[in-house]
Amino acid sequence: MSMMNDRPVRVLMLGWEYPPRFVGGLGKASQGIARGLADLGAEVSFVLPRFRGRGEETRLRVGGAREWLLEHRAAPRAAAAATPLRWLDVAARLRPYARPQAAVSPGPRAGRGTIEPGDAEALYGSDLGREVARFAERVAAMAARLRVDLVHAHDWMTFPAALAAAARLRVPLFLHVHSTEYDRSGEGADPAIAAVERMACERADHVFAVSDYTRGVLVSRYGLDPARVSVVYNAPDAAELPPPLPLGPGARQPWVVFLGRLAFQKGPDHFLRAAAGVARLHPRARFLVCGSGDMRQALQALAAELGITDRVEFRGFLAPGAVERLLARSSLLVMPSVSEPFGLVALEALRAGTPVVLSRQSGVREVIGRSLQVDFWDHARLADQILAVLRLPVLARQLVEEGREQLARLSWDESAQRVAEAYARVAGIDVAARAQGGAA
């Protein structure tokens, strides 16, 4: 074994969201994978574009440097050993979605200082193509000064940067697809973005998909060889499940929650149509639409058209802490997505002891298979399921018990293990063995 191989495996990981700055599941999922790999003994350098704007330094508690290193506090169970997860920040202007959608919100650890919801445009800039290119340039320039064993990138915004870095470093490239352009935009997919996804996935040494559902999209839309795509499921925040919060009429409000961007693929309109069916038969049920996005006005108009304006609350974007508190008081979370690569929010609900109804067009149903599921278009069936959960406490209780049983089998360590297996299989890079070698 060469000197080189006695060192821990060094991963250059590229992402565009990371807690406490994140808008959806991507930030949390990227963090989970990064922490899991660090736990396995890899040295992970997580690089993401950063908006150099007001509040950000405060929020990240850094003092104005363009590039810095942060000793990252890894998952609590690994806290004893100094974790080798490093944080680098490259200045670039990006916005995470092709259209203005959710605002960035401070996470639970932000403490002081906030970024106002609603200024996503200001935060992320508007010329997406340029921002992607700039990020790629900066990462490539940075890569010249790095020594890493492989590049692992999360979602299409980082793929050009990942291609450039891997080419310059001559190391294997692993791409992690949390959603495809077709999930985000359906048939209205942006051909340029789809082309980036396809081209990058074709060139990568290996691709990770967050579900078999997403793997299927990659195979059917981009013609990828199924053997080059492995499924790595997302997991709940921490390995330890908190005790379930009480269920039942005393402990919970008759609230039915939608939680996600108000965008076509999340199906908020289907939520409202089912809600109308429930409202007629359940006088106390209320429907909470949590999230922001470009459909908000249309949804408010739809609620009026359905005659349920007084039963629906548009709560806007919720910070993570507020999400937990809301879920803990609600009776049910409905995820009516038209296309959902995974659906981390379902895991969050189960963590809070809240039952869920899952879209059949989702990845999370592959890991929470024993669950109540529905086709997003079947509003009558969804209404019946919602009514039943509100009406029959025994059903709610069993849904939570069985859901949490399945949740307990998921962990980021397990998911990172799948990633490490692929590193070994595809590129002969053995994270665990080299972690031991480095320790010796």
Add this chain to the structure above:
Amino acid sequence: MSLDVCFYFQVHQPWRLRPYAYREVGRSHDYFDDRANAEILRRVARKCYLPMNALLEQLIARHRPHFRVSFSITATALEQMAAFAPEVLVSFRRLLATGAVELLAETSHHSLAALYSPREFAEQVRLHRAACRRWLGAPGKVFRNTELIASDAVAAQVAALGFDGLCIEGADRLFGGRRVTAPYRFAAAPALAALPRHYRLSDDIAFRFSDRRWADWPLDAERYAEWLHGEAAALPPQAGGRGFVGLFMDYETFGEHQWADTGIFDFMRALPGELLKHQACRFVTPSQAAARVPTDAATLDLPAPVSWADLERDTSAWDGNRIQQAALEAAFALEPAVRDYGVRHAADAGRVLEDWRRLLTSDHAYYMSTKHWADGDVHQYFSPFDSPYDAYINYMNVLADLAQRVGAPVASPA
């Protein structure tokens, strides 16, 4: 040495529910999926009931008077045959007319009443007898409870109704190392002979016959007859050297669960002849078998219910989770209101009672089982629902309407 071999075939079809939404409560009292029920019954008739009845009739004629079989046919199945495929009833009548076929007694609606309501249990036993008499002929004095569910309490109820024998699952735990082929009575009801199912030999036909990973695949009648002969040869000379093997299985084994192209019909065509080559083996009906159990036979204790379902061989296939328990309790809790309604509304009483009884059929609870769900097991194979939860929701919606009809308090969302 002589081994009594008893074939008993279970014939049952539930009245499956149609998709019934909560918004229909109070608006529609039409609960059952006539189309699916008719389709399934006709399919099973074509693939199993008719060809297998014809085969058994031939075999009885060929081996007369040595080949005998028995059936337990639920009233829900009989009524669906009458409604959707009357030629099946004709074919069963021809079988009964041979004199070599016995009917077992059971509950009319394949219910779990024995565990929840002794009164309803007794009524369903009476209703079953009446349905058998009406369509085919009277059943004998041996009883089989739904899914072979038996316990000391069930045995006591069955004995109190005047039966001579009770079919049970030959679960190992009942015998404490004793032979399943020996004669037994029930400690809780000594008047009742126990007829245990030999689960290994029964499942060789019912489950393993077409399993290509099974070491004994492909099974032929000659080898199977050898196995039975082996059981006969192993009988101890004391106790008269007599033994009993209960080969109890779903009738749909033939042609429906095991398709015709597996050779299951050919196997059965050859089996009586192969078995009768062995002097030690003979076919008996359940009544004959019960009559041969000495009054001083060893006794069995069944403190907890046993059944023939799943690996657990208990009642957990129907009451193993919260939603199943809640559904069963809710259904049986309607009994007083349903009966009271019948007293007050004579004209509608029959329909309400029948609707309620159809909801007591064990299949509805079976569809709600979450055991081994992930493995895609038989519960989901048989279920018309997408998930056990959807089965529960649909059932509770229907029950809410029935409760409203009879004026019972109903769990309201408000």
